[in-house]
Amino acid sequence: MSQARKKVLEVRDIHKSFGFVKANRGISFDVYEGEILGVIGPNGCGKTTLFNCILGQLKADSGTVSLNGQDVTGQKPAQLAKAGLGRTFQLLQVFDSMTVEENLLTAAQAHVGSIFSRLFMQPDLGKMDDVNRVIEAFRLGHLAKEDAGSLSYGQQKLLDIAMGLMSNPQIVFLDEPAGGVNLSMLADVKSRLLELNEAGMTFAVIEHNMEFIFEVADRIVVIAEGEVLMVGTADEVRNDPKVIEAYLGH
Ligand SMILES: Nc1ncnc2c1ncn2[C@@H]1O[C@H](COP(=O)(O)OP(=O)(O)O)[C@@H](O)[C@H]1O
Ligand SMILES: [Mg+2]
Incomplete structure (x- = not known):
């Protein structure tokens, strides 16, 4: 579990539009060494776009990404992988x-x-x-x-x-690891994630399955309409009226 720890990743003010669609509208967050950071938000709120901008699959319109204090903004996926950013995609x-x-x-x-x-x-x-x-x-x-x-x-x-x-990698980005996985395998995915985290691996995890993320994440970034709505623990997020509204209002 994460206390005040070394910052591995610093994401600042990421903007990304597709034509008139503003997918990311100034997203900032940090990832600390040894934590599991959850990233949640309604469908289409910009989560996958954010990961793609961080990991070099997409070029952000503006914003910066630093890994261990080193600016890695705009680097290619292969360079970022070498630098220590691992990932999986939403599709296998x-x-x-x-x-x-x-x-x-x-x-x-x-x-x-x-x-x-x-x-x-x-x-x-x-x-x-x-x-x-x-x-x-x-x-x-x-x-x-x-x-x-x-x-x-x-x-x-x-x-x-x-x-x-x-x-x-120093940090692994997972895009919906629980997506489409049946209940018994879900327990396996969860256990493997927690074991690896226990062994020191840092994760940033997009997930649609709220129960899954509430159970594994140390902190959760909630995104709505391309912006960070709040950052908090599972309890803080679960009971926040803004979060409930963002999901119900969608
Ligand atoms: N390559 C693309 N071209 C055009 N629009 C896109 C593209 N990728 C994503 N979008 C749009 O950007 C918004 C955010 O999408 P996405 O990041 O996939 O959301 P999430 O992963 O949170 O479901 C959506 O409105 C989506 O339709
Ligand atoms: Mg997605």
């Missing part, structure tokens, strides 16, 4: 016809050298130890040699999160 990024192990190895190798070194050097580039550690942490051992496409949706979601960790 696993390769169906590759095994769980191969998916993880690919995710690890995406951050090593050039495409040529990946093609022509030793096949695992020394990453197999990392793969095995992550497989163990995610309890995916029994599925390691299975094609990802044969896994349940919830298992694929876990694999997707595991892949986000292969770059050895």
Whole structure:
């Protein structure tokens, strides 16, 4: 759980429009080392756009992002991954016809050298130890040699999160890890997240499932119509009239 800790990420005044749609209208927040920061808000309020601006998938119209006090604004996704920002997407990024192990190895190798070194050097580039550690942490051992496409949706979601960790990130961004996952797998996703956090991993998590986020997040940023409505603990957020209004009014 987070007390006054080192600030890992500082996001300041992010603006992003798509034509006339103002998706992000001056969003600022911090992420502290070792915390799980939840990001919630009604559909279409700008959460995914915000993550894409932070992670270089989209170019923000204005605003800054600093990682450990270093300005990383405007860097490309690959540079940001190297700098320590890991992520998963709202839609799954696993390769169906590759095994769980191969998916993880690919995710690890995406951050090593050039495409040529990946093609022509030793096949695992020394990453197999990392793969095995992550497989163990995610309890995916029994599925390691299975094609990802044969896994349940919830298992694929876990694999997707595991892949986000292969770059050895300082902070991992998850976009709706609970989305579409059935109840029993949801408990698994939650446990893995809490275990990894307990082991020191920092997370920023967009989630639509309120119960999920209330249970895992140390602090929650509530976004409404492209702006930060409030930042608080689960209890503060749950009972705030502004938050209730933002959801009901939508
Ligand atoms: N690539 C895009 N082009 C045009 N409009 C977009 C694009 N991405 C998102 N939007 C719009 O920006 C707003 C915020 O979307 P998004 O960030 O996906 O919301 P959330 O993730 O909170 O559901 C929505 O009105 C959405 O339609
Ligand atoms: Mg979204």
